[in-house]
Each structure stands twice: as structure tokens, then as C-alpha cells.
Amino acid sequence: MVAMLAAGRAAASRPQPYYRFGVLPLQSPTMLARMFLPLADALQQALHRPVQFVTAPNFSSFMRRVQRHKYDIIYLNPLLYTRARRWGYHVIVKVAGEPFTGILVVRRDSGIRGLDPRRLPPGLRIGFPDPNAYAATIMTRQYMAARDIHVNRDMKVRYFGSQDSALMAVYYGMVDMAGAWYPSLRSMPRHVQAALRVIAQTPPQPQMPIAVRDDMPAADVDRITQLLTHLTTTARGRAALAHLGFNRGFVIAHEREYNGVKP
Amino acid sequence: MRAMELDHGDALRAGKAQAPKLSFFRTLRFRLMLSVALVHAVLMGAFVWSAVNQQSEAIRAELRNRAHSLITLMAVASTNALLAEDLGSLAEVTARVKRQPDVTNGAILDVRGDVLASTDPHQVGHYLRIPPRGSAEGGRHRLQLEAPIRVAGHQVGTVLLGMSTRHLQSELAATRDEGLLFILLALVVGSVAAWGVSLLITRNLYTLMTAVRRIGGGNLGVRVDLQANDEVGLLGGAFNAMAESLQRISEQAQSEHQQRTDAERLACVGELSASIAHEIRNPLSAVINAVKLLDRSDLPVSDRAQSIAILNTESLRLQRILNDFLDFARIRESRLVIGDLSALIEEVAALIRQHPHAGPVTVEIQCDVRPCMARHDPDQLRQVILNLMLNGLQAMPEGGQLQVRVRCCGRTARVSVTDTGCGIPAQLLDKIMRPFVTGRKQGTGLGLSIAQRILMQHGTTLSILSHVNVGTEMSFDLEVA
Numbered sequence: 152m153v154a155m156l157a158a159g160r161a162a163a164s165r166p167q168p169y170y171r172f173g174v175l176p177l178q179s180p181t182m183l184a185r186m187f188l189p190l191a192d193a194l195q196q197a198l199h200r201p202v203q204f205v206t207a208p209n210f211s212s213f214m215r216r217v218q219r220h221k222y223d224i225i226y227l228n229p230l231l232y233t234r235a236r237r238w239g240y241h242v243i244v245k246v247a248g249e250p251f252t253g254i255l256v257v258r259r260d261s262g263i264r265g266l267d268p269r270r271l272p273p274g275l276r277i278g279f280p281d282p283n284a285y286a287a288t289i290m291t292r293q294y295m296a297a298r299d300i301h302v303n304r305d306m307k308v309r310y311f312g313s314q315d316s317a318l319m320a321v322y323y324g325m326v327d328m329a330g331a332w333y334p335s336l337r338s339m340p341r342h343v344q345a346a347l348r349v350i351a352q353t354p355p356q357p358q359m360p361i362a363v364r365d366d367m368p369a370a371d372v373d374r375i376t377q378l379l380t381h382l383t384t385t386a387r388g389r390a391a392l393a394h395l396g397f398n399r400g401f402v403i404a405h406e407r408e409y410n411g412v413k414p
Numbered sequence: 415m416r417a418m419e420l421d422h423g424d425a426l427r428a429g430k431a432q433a434p435k436l437s438f439f440r441t442l443r444f445r446l447m448l449s450v451a452l453v454h455a456v457l458m459g460a461f462v463w464s465a466v467n468q469q470s471e472a473i474r475a476e477l478r479n480r481a482h483s484l485i486t487l488m489a490v491a492s493t494n495a496l497l498a499e500d501l502g503s504l505a506e507v508t509a510r511v512k513r514q515p516d517v518t519n520g521a522i523l524d525v526r527g528d529v530l531a532s533t534d535p536h537q538v539g540h541y542l543r544i545p546p547r548g549s550a551e552g553g554r555h556r557l558q559l560e561a562p563i564r565v566a567g568h569q570v571g572t573v574l575l576g577m578s579t580r581h582l583q584s585e586l587a588a589t590r591d592e593g594l595l596f597i598l599l600a601l602v603v604g605s606v607a608a609w610g611v612s613l614l615i616t617r618n619l620y621t622l623m624t625a626v627r628r629i630g631g632g633n634l635g636v637r638v639d640l641q642a643n644d645e646v647g648l649l650g651g652a653f654n655a656m657a658e659s660l661q662r663i664s665e666q667a668q669s670e671h672q673q674r675t676d677a678e679r680l681a682c683v684g685e686l687s688a689s690i691a692h693e694i695r696n697p698l699s700a701v702i703n704a705v706k707l708l709d710r711s712d713l714p715v716s717d718r719a720q721s722i723a724i725l726n727t728e729s730l731r732l733q734r735i736l737n738d739f740l741d742f743a744r745i746r747e748s749r750l751v752i753g754d755l756s757a758l759i760e761e762v763a764a765l766i767r768q769h770p771h772a773g774p775v776t777v778e779i780q781c782d783v784r785p786c787m788a789r790h791d792p793d794q795l796r797q798v799i800l801n802l803m804l805n806g807l808q809a810m811p812e813g814g815q816l817q818v819r820v821r822c823c824g825r826t827a828r829v830s831v832t833d834t835g836c837g838i839p840a841q842l843l844d845k846i847m848r849p850f851v852t853g854r855k856q857g858t859g860l861g862l863s864i865a866q867r868i869l870m871q872h873g874t875t876l877s878i879l880s881h882v883n884v885g886t887e888m889s890f891d892l893e894v895a
Contacts, residue, residue, distance in 0.1 A: 166526070166527070169525075169526050176498060179494060180493070180494040180495075180496075180497035180498045181493055181494055181497065181565055183497070184497050184565040184566065184568070184570060185565060185566040188565060188566055188568040188570070189566075191568075192568070201525075201526075203524065203525050203526060204497070204570065205497065205498075205499055205524075206497055206498050206499075207498050207499065207500075208495075208498045208499075208500040208503070212498075212500075216499075394566075
């Protein structure tokens with residue numbers, strides 16, 4: 152192996168540099184890969200340069216890598232984007248159409264019908280993907296707080312690392328309720344979706360952005376923007392969007408749209 | 415199991431002492447042992463070769479299967495961590511893989527070829543060119559595998575795994591050595607077993623062989639007692655039957671020979687008695703008549719003197735007949751020594767030349783080689799040659815040529831005495847050797863008989879070739895020393 156490594160180093164230079172497409176670990180890495188690899192392929196074709204899909208073990212790791220410029224293109228939540236733009240990234244597009252809302256999900260056979268604090272069972276177990284998950288955690292927590300529901304006081308909170316895990320925890324009865332967002336729910340297997348029910352939806356926020364590093368060549372930025380905003384016009388683009396669950400594709404986004412996003 | 419009349423040990427010793435030396439490698443025992451050993455070696459060799467091959471294939475297949483299972487598991491186990499670039503989890507995967515038996519190295523590469531985890535920590539973070547597909551064999555003692563990590567049909571990384579085949583090689587070597595040991599063991603066991611079997615089989619044959627040799631030596635009373643119910647046992651029975659038959663026939667022949675000899679002896683005595691009676695009857699009648707005449711007182715003086723002369727002559731004749739007969743009856747055993755024939759013949763020829771009747775006869779001696787050394791009894795052979803030359807001399811009263819010739823021919827010397835006399839009538843040739851058979855009135859008919867008896871004691875016989883009024887050649891052979 153050492154000889155092979157030496158031969159590899161000596162005889163071959165690294166292939167054409169990759170653009171690294173970092174995706175916030177909203178769901179399990181494999182699930183995210185299934186969703187984003189077709190989009191990465193499309194980007195690769197548009198840029199004439201290989202694009203590597205990557206995610207991170209958790210939000211914190213993802214943001215540390217963002218801070219160290221380990222990704223060229225990032226897909227993250229609006230709240231985390233407000234931090235990323237301070238580290239040299241700027242938004243180019245956002246998910247189109249669907250409002251960016253957090254949802255609270257219970258099992259369909261659960262007795263919980265709404266978020267009336269008086270009717271919620273004591274000691275309710277609630278699951279979130281990550282403390283920094285904007286829609287699934289922060290927005291749903293804010294939503295419940297606005298309704299005088301004290302999560303940390305009245306509920307048992309568990310973090311499962313990703314929205315998939317949180318949703319599966321509800322499905323298996325490990326928790327009574329979970330915070331998530333619609334794309335994650337739609338990516339779950341059909342029988343899981345059928346067994347779950349949305350009991351609350353937060354008010355909308357600016358949609359999930361795709362940002363690029365500030366030092367990316369302008370031509371590449373244009374190519375990426377063009378591709379992403381025209382995905383709905385090509386069969387391949389629509390197929391990629393179908394994997395993502397964003398049927399309306401992406402639209403141009405502006406910095407000012409995220410100015411109001413706060414934790 | 416023994417040859418009767420001698421105990422088995424004696425018989426074997428006797429057989430070994432008399433038998434021609436048989437090389438061990440040509441014995442039935444060796445050939446049987448060699449055959450069984452070869453069959454063992456070939457069969458065991460084929461079996462071991464097949465077993466080693468099968469085990470080798472099984473071990474290789476097991477290693478390949480294990481390697482494929484391991485690398486597949488490695489790929490599955492590292493997919494999420496690879497996508498998340500979770501180096502800690504990936505390092506845990508490679509560390510666990512490294513703990514598996516026979517694993518030499520393992521690495522997880524992302525889609526770019528960068529090493530995210532490896533059993534060799536120095537590789538992590540470096541670009542590594544992925545070996546071409548299909549190069550599964552990584553060297554003489556290494557199995558090198560590569561498996562892509564795929565998600566939804568997209569390759570997102572690669573797993574490399576190296577497994578050592580040294581354990582496999584050592585297992586194969588152990589199997590092969592074990593097989594060779596089995597072959598060797600089979601050879602030894604087979605050879606020993608074959609030796610034992612060959613001993614059982616050939617022991618009876620050796621007994622038979624010893625018995626046959628003793629029968630060949632003249633002991634027809636030999637029997638074998640083979641405690642075997644197989645073909646050799648049957649052979650032993652047949653041998654005993656044959657020996658029984660031989661002994662019976664031999665005893666019968668011996669008895670018949672004895673009877674015939676006794677009859678011949680009696681006939682010979684009768685014939686001799688008749689011959690003697692015939693020979694002495696005439697002179698004895700003459701003596702009796704002469705004595706009767708002398709007994710008469712009126713016999714004239716002239717008749718008395720004639721009767722006395724007849725009495726003397728016939729008495730001398732009787733004396734000569736009796737002396738010759740005694741010579742014939744008292745021929746002693748020959749004492750053979752090596753001596754010069756030519757000198758002996760010259761000595762006899764000198765005597766013949768001084769004989770009263772030798773005047774008109776020319777005596778000639780021819781010897782191819784001088785000296786001609788031959789094995790003979792000088793006194794007896796001198797008498798033979800003297801008798802033959804006297805016969806020739808007496809066959810030529812009017813003169814002629816008497817030739818004695820010695821010719822060497824290989825290991826023999828032929829002595830011939832030839833005269834140019836009256837020859838022997840054909841009707842006498844067949845019986846001329848018998849005592850008292852002669853063609854001359856003055857002969858006793860014992861000279862040739864004596865010569866023939868002496869020559870027979872020398873291991874030869876007298877040959878006669880004769881033509882009436884042409885001459886006679888008498889010859890015999892002697893062994894040259």
C-alpha cells in the first residue's frame with residue numbers, strides 16, 4: 152500500500168480540482184446523498200468540473216468546515232447562513248415556492264391533536280434533529296414558546312442528529328413528538344409518512360439558501376445560478392428536483408432577505 | 415511347511431549353498447514389494463494431490479469470500495461516515511477491519527481519491543491513485559481488493575483492502591507436507607505389508623525350490639509339506655505326486671536295469687565259457703590224443719617224436735590262451751596322468767620295428783604336435799597301441815605300410831593306426847570287439863577286446879574303418895591336457 156501510495160504520488164497528479172458541495176446534515180448522510188447527488192451531477196456538467204457532495208456528522212462540524220472554507224458551495228438553513236456570510240459566503244439562490252416552515256409531527260394514532268398546552272400530556276417526549284436546526288428546532292421551539300409551551304420545563308427533549316432520525320423516533324414511539332420540516336417528511340418511506348401526522352406548522356421564514364464562496368470565479372457563480380434557476384426547464388433538472396423534493400426548483404435570492412433571520 | 419527327510423533349515427541352507435546367486439532385485443519378493451509400494455505411491459499421490467488441490471481451492475475461495483464479505487461490510491459501514499467526512503468513525507471502521515485475521519491494510523477514499531481513513535495513519539489526507547479494476551491479486555502473498563462505495567448509483571468513495579495469503583500458504587504447505595507424510599507412510603506400510611505377504615507366498619516357493627534341487631541332485635525321496643490351501647498348496651501336492659511317480663519309475667527302471675545287467679552278465683559268462691571251451695577244446699583234444707599215442711608201447715619213434723612236438727605246441731597254445739584271458743579279466747582301473755603321446759607311440763613303434771614279422775612292413779609315425787600332451791594311463795595306452803599295431807602287422811604278412819598318426823583337433827587328440835593289410839570282412843566288423851572273435855587262425859580274439867576295455871576306462875571308444883584287401887584304420891580320441 153505504501154508503494155502504491157508512493158507510485159500514486161509520483162506518477163499521477165491529482166485530477167482536476169473538485170468543487171465541494173456541502174449540505175447541512177438535516178437528514179442521514181445517505182438520505183442526503185440520494186437527494187443531492189443528482190444535483191451535484193448537474194452542477195458538474197454545468198461547471199465542466201467535478202463536484203463532490205459532502206455533508207458533516209452534525210451541524211457544529213458543518214459550520215466549522217464552513218468557517219474553514221472546506222466547502223465551495225453550501226446548502227444550509229437561513230439562520231446558519233447568516234453566520235456563513237460572515238465567513239465569506241454569499242447566497243445565490245433559494246428553494247422556490249414552498250414556504251420555509253417548521254413542523255411538529257406526531258404518530259397518526261397519537262392522542263395529541265394540537266398544541267393546546269392544557270391538553271398536552273405531562274412529561275411529553277419531544278425530539279429534535281439538532282439544537283441549531285433552524286426550521287425543525289429553533290422555529291418550532293419559538294412557535295411553541297409563543298403559545299406558552301415551555302419545552303425545556305414541561306417536556307423531555309432528545310436530539311437525534313438529523314430530521315430523519317427524529318421522525319423515525321416518533322414512528323418507533325421513542326418520542327411523542329418531533330420537530331422537522333416538510334422536505335424531510337416527504338423523503339421518508341411511504342409507510343412512515345402514512346403513520347405520521349403534522350399537528351403544527353410555524354410561520355414561514357426565508358427559504359433554505361444555496362450560497363457560494365466569495366472567492367469563486369464569477370463565471371462559475373453565473374453557471375451555478377443559471378443552472379439552479381433553470382432546473383425546471385430540463386428533464387434532467389426536473390429529475391434532480393424530484394430527488395430533492397423541491398418541485399419548483401430554485402429562484403434568485405438576495406442578501407437582504409436573510410437580514411431579518413435571527414435565532 | 416517343510417521339505418521332508420531334511421529339516422527346513424537344513425534344506426534352505428542346502429538350497430542356498432547349491433543355488434546360483436539370485437540378485438535380490440530379481441526376486442519375486444522384491445518385485446511384489448515394489449509393485450505394492452508403487453501402487454500405494456501412485457494411489458496415495460493421486461489422492462493427496464487431489465485433496466491438496468481441493469483444500470487449496472477451498473482455502474482460496476474461503477479467503478476470497480471472506481475478503482469480499484469484509485470489503486462489502488467495510489463499504490456499507492463507512493458510507494454514512496464517508497459522506498459526512500466523519501474521520502473518527504472511518505478510523506474506527508479501518509481499525510476494526512485491521513483487527514480481522516489476515517488483513518494487512520485497509521483504506522477508505524473519498525470520490526476524489528483522498529484517503530479519509532487508513533490502517534496506515536501516514537496516508538490519511540493524501541491523494542491516492544486507485545489501482546485499476548480487476549487487479550484483485552496484489553502479489554504473491556497478498557490479496558488486494560478494491561470496492562466502490564455507491565449511493566443511488568453514484569460512486570462516492572472507494573474502499574481498499576489488502577489481505578495476506580501467508581496464512582493460506584502456510585496452511586497449504588502444511589496440507590502438502592501432511593500429504594507427503596501420508597505418501598511416505600503408505601509407502602512404508604505398503605512395503606512392509608508387501609514384504610510380509612511376499613514372505614508368506616514365496617516361503618512355500620523356496621521350500622519347493624529346495625526340494626526340486628534335491629531331486630535334481632538324485633534324492634527322489636524328497637517331499638514337501640506345504641500348509642497352504644492356495645495355488646502354491648496345489649503346486650506342492652502336484653510336486654509330491656510328481657516326485658512319487660519319479661521315484662516309482664526310477665525304482666522300476668533300476669530294478670529292470672539290475673535284471674538286465676544280471677541277465678547280460680550271465681549271458682556273457684555263458685558266452686565266455688563257451689568261447690573258452692571252444693578255444694581250449696581243440697588244443698586239449700590234441701594234447702589228449704598225443705598223450706594216448708605216447709602211452710602206446712608200439713608207437714614208432716618218429717610218431718613219438720611228432721606226438722611230443724604236438725604236445726608241446728598245443729600246451730603252449732593253451733598257456734597263451736589262458737594268459738590272454740587272464741590279461742583280459744585282470745584289467746586294472748586306469749590311473750590317468752598327463753603325458754606325451756608322441757613319445758609313447760615312438761616307444762611302441764620301436765618295439766614293433768624289432769618284431770620278427772616286421773621285416774617287410776614300413777612303420778611310419780606322424781604327429782601334428784610334439785609333444786602332444788594328453789591325459790592317459792601310459793602302461794595301459796602302451797598296450798592298446800601295441801595291440802593295434804600288432805593287429806596291423808599281422809594283417810600284412812606279405813608286407814605293407816603301418817602308419818600311426820596323432821592329430822590334434824581342439825580339446826582332443828585323435829590317434830589312428832592304419833594298415834594296408836587284408837582288411838576285416840564286413841560280417842566281422844560288428845562283433846570284432848567281442849572276446850575270442852578273430853579273423854586269424856592263430857589269434858585268441860582278445861587283443862581288441864582288451865584295447866576297447868582300456869579305452870572305455872579312458873572315456874573313449876575304438877572306431878574301426880576297414881575294407882577287405884585295402885586296409886583297416888582303427889582310431890580313438892583322448893582329451894588334450
